[in-house]
Amino acid sequence: MANIHDIIIIGGGPAGLSSGLYGSRAKLDVLIIEKGNFGGQMSTTAEVENYPGSIENATGPSLTERMRQQAEEFGTKFVKDEVVGVDFTGDIKVVKGKNEEYQGRTVIIATGAEPRLAGFKNEVELRARGVSYCATCDADFFEGLDVAVIGGGDSALTEAIYLTKFAESVTIIHRRDELRAAKSLQEKAFNNPKIKFIWNSVPVEARGEEIVEGLIIKNVKTGETSEIPVNGIFVFVGLDPITEVFRGHIEMDERGYIITDTEMRTNVEGVFAAGDVRQKTLRQVITAAADGAIAVIAAEEYINEKFK
Amino acid sequence: MLELNKENFDAEVINYTEKPVFVDFWGEKCQKCLELMPDVHKLEEKYGDKIKFASLNTSQNRRLAIAQKVLGLPTMIVYVNGEKAEVLTPDKISSAADIEEMLKRFYK
Numbered sequence A: 001m002a003n004i005h006d007i008i009i010i011g012g013g014p015a016g017l018s019s020g021l022y023g024s025r026a027k028l029d030v031l032i033i034e035k036g037n038f039g040g041q042m043s044t045t046a047e048v049e050n051y052p053g054s055i056e057n058a059t060g061p062s063l064t065e066r067m068r069q070q071a072e073e074f075g076t077k078f079v080k081d082e083v084v085g086v087d088f089t090g091d092i093k094v095v096k097g098k099n100e101e102y103q104g105r106t107v108i109i110a111t112g113a114e115p116r117l118a119g120f121k122n123e124v125e126l127r128a129r130g131v132s133y134c135a136t137c138d139a140d141f142f143e144g145l146d147v148a149v150i151g152g153g154d155s156a157l158t159e160a161i162y163l164t165k166f167a168e169s170v171t172i173i174h175r176r177d178e179l180r181a182a183k184s185l186q187e188k189a190f191n192n193p194k195i196k197f198i199w200n201s202v203p204v205e206a207r208g209e210e211i212v213e214g215l216i217i218k219n220v221k222t223g224e225t226s227e228i229p230v231n232g233i234f235v236f237v238g239l240d241p242i243t244e245v246f247r248g249h250i251e252m253d254e255r256g257y258i259i260t261d262t263e264m265r266t267n268v269e270g271v272f273a274a275g276d277v278r279q280k281t282l283r284q285v286i287t288a289a290a291d292g293a294i295a296v297i298a299a300e301e302y303i304n305e306k307f308k
Numbered sequence B: 001m002l003e004l005n006k007e008n009f010d011a012e013v014i015n016y017t018e019k020p021v022f023v024d025f026w027g028e029k030c031q032k033c034l035e036l037m038p039d040v041h042k043l044e045e046k047y048g049d050k051i052k053f054a055s056l057n058t059s060q061n062r063r064l065a066i067a068q069k070v071l072g073l074p075t076m077i078v079y080v081n082g083e084k085a086e087v088l089t090p091d092k093i094s095s096a097a098d099i100e101e102m103l104k105r106f107y108k
């Protein structure tokens, strides 16, 4: 018979890795299933300045590696697979991967979120041809070139500042005349000579035959359109949860975020959710890690009650 | 796996006609690319007899990548007779399984 794990964690971002650490320290049999890169969104960012303790060598990949090692040291098991289906109806939960089927007493969903599209013309057609959602992945291409950044939150500003190390100029297009980002980031951005702002504007169309050659923007106050000559368009306008696989199996809000209580319990017994995938106000590494820890404590309590 | 650069790209990819050529466009700072690499090596063991495997470090060969219209990572391309036959952009690659599916279409 297949091995039944105490906790199956779907997703190896900071929420999943933190669950792995807490679960294995509690001597539970913990498996993390990750389809892509460990660290999730965290592994794609150049700098995580606001996670307590991460000052030196605070790049996303290095923080990821340290979190992964720490979980592994206590016995967390890792597998590379993509979860494509689940059956949460029985006492033993079934998680179907592309390669294998897994069984667990509990499941923690930590599948995170992915960048939302900004919705301009040719955004999809010119993806990876100048339109990007990952500055650390693609910044190299834009050495000495002009790029635009869409968005006005923390991510948009952090990544814009990172891009100035490569690009000739970085133009931030924001739909309002005020930023949402943290004040310290705003200051950094305003003081950076390579960064320009265009306020009250939204992207309408990426221009270019095979690669991006320009971006048409529209002023939302005046309705006027204009074109800025850029070869790169980096989009940071928010996130959508990765929950398609769980639709119909657990309760979600209208945007697909999973609804939990403060102990990370979903509406299905034995199934928990942690991190960006959850309906909540602050989506950061620190809150993802906290969710992951709380979920394990709730899962452990459930296991002790249910399977004693 | 064959490492491509501007000296050998034309000979190994564009003017090569024996079998399809799979090119893994990656970069030194692209975490997703680095994570996929061991899996791509495994795919070479499995499909390497009928598909030629090559990789291109875009951090070292930026112009060459841009000339191939690659400005986003990871990107995986299969060339047949020097022409792009199929392109997987980053949004189409969530795991190595997606790359394998593409390769199967050329494994004849």
Ligand SMILES: Cc1cc2nc3c(=O)[nH]c(=O)nc-3n(C[C@H](O)[C@H](O)[C@H](O)COP(=O)(O)OP(=O)(O)OC[C@H]3O[C@@H](n4cnc5c(N)ncnc54)[C@H](O)[C@@H]3O)c2cc1C
Binding pocket: A010, A011, A012, A013, A014, A015, A016, A033, A034, A035, A036, A037, A038, A039, A040, A041, A042, A043, A044, A045, A047, A048, A049, A050, A051, A081, A082, A083, A084, A110, A111, A112, A113, A114, A155, A158, A159, A242, A245, A274, A275, A276, A277, A283, A284, A285, A286, A288
């Ligand atoms: C550009 C950028 C910069 C950021 N900067 C900061 C910062 O400076 N400070 C900060 O605190 N936060 C920052 N964040 C936010 C932070 O990265 C996220 O809040 C955090 O990573 C969320 O963690 P998570 O574990 O919930 O989800 P994720 O990090 O999204 O991880 C989810 C994981 O689940 C995997 N997965 C999804 N579906 C499946 C499936 N079906 N099967 C198997 N695996 C699956 C994914 O591949 C992924 O690895 C940034 C985010 C971005 C995008």
